Amino acid sequence: MTAHTTGGRTAGVAVRGLTVLYDAQCSLCTFVRDWLVRQPQLVPLEMVPAGSDEARRRFPGLDHAATLDEITVVGDAGQVYHGGAAWIVTLWALREHRGLAHRLSTPSGARLAKGAVLAAAKWRGSTRGGTKQGGGTWGGRAYGRGDGWSYDPSWGWTYNSPGCADGSCATSP
Numbered sequence: 538m539t540a541h542t543t544g545g546r547t548a549g550v551a552v553r554g555l556t557v558l559y560d561a562q563c564s565l566c567t568f569v570r571d572w573l574v575r576q577p578q579l580v581p582l583e584m585v586p587a588g589s590d591e592a593r594r595r596f597p598g599l600d601h602a603a604t605l606d607e608i609t610v611v612g613d614a615g616q617v618y619h620g621g622a623a624w625i626v627t628l629w630a631l632r633e634h635r636g637l638a639h640r641l642s643t644p645s646g647a648r649l650a651k652g653a654v655l656a657a658a659k660w661r662g663s664t665r666g667g668t669k670q671g672g673g674t675w676g677g678r679a680y681g682r683g684d685g686w687s688y689d690p691s692w693g694w695t696y697n698s699p700g701c702a703d704g705s706c707a708t709s710p
Contacts, residue, residue: 550614550616551614552580552612552613552614552616552626552630553580553581553613554580554581554582554583554612554613555580555581555582555583555610555611555612555613555626555627555630556582556583556584556585556595556596556610556611556613557570557573557582557583557584557585557608557610557623557627558585558586558587558592558596558599558604558608558609558610558611559584559585559586559587559608560586560587560588560605561586561587561589570584573627573631576631576632576633576634577631577632577633578630578631578632579630579631579632579635580629580630581630582627582630587601587604587605587609588601588602588604588605592604595611596611599611599617603619607619607620607623608620608623608624608627609623610623610626610627612626620651621641621647621650621651621653622647622650624641624650624653625638625641625642625646625647625650626638628641629642
């Protein structure tokens with residue numbers, strides 16, 4: 538399991554708290570968030586919506602558009618975990634799942650964790666109109682990213698230019 542830092546050295550620094558950045562507009566993500574907060578925690582988990590003003594204020598060095606595309610977890614000493622590593626460190630923080638996190642942190646376990654993250658992303662992307670393809674309900678609400686792209690289960694991905702209402706765009710004659 539690897540992590541990079543938002544600044545400073547964190548090798549050998551104890552992790553005393555983790556912030557999980559989750560997509561608040563994704564019902565799968567909010568379901569997982571709700572499950573996480575109900576679990577007994579050995580390391581406190583704090584949930585912050587990805588791309589939110591709060592996330593931008595607390596973690597100015599992060600690529601916040603990327604945090605909406607891939608689970609991101611930030612340690613209290615500046616460690617940043619993405620994808621499979623983020624899931625592993627989150628499970629490591631939970632009392633009843635620390636053993637599983639240790640098994641997933643091995644090379645073969647990391648491949649399994651990466652596969653689970655990819656499967657969740659594919660499942661999340663396969664929803665249409667609130668129903669998972671192949672049956673089962675999900676709730677698949679629409680959500681938008683800060684870069685102008687948005688996703689609606691009925692329409693798919695669309696791009697809406699920020700516009701020039703504030704006069705900041707160049708105009709052509």
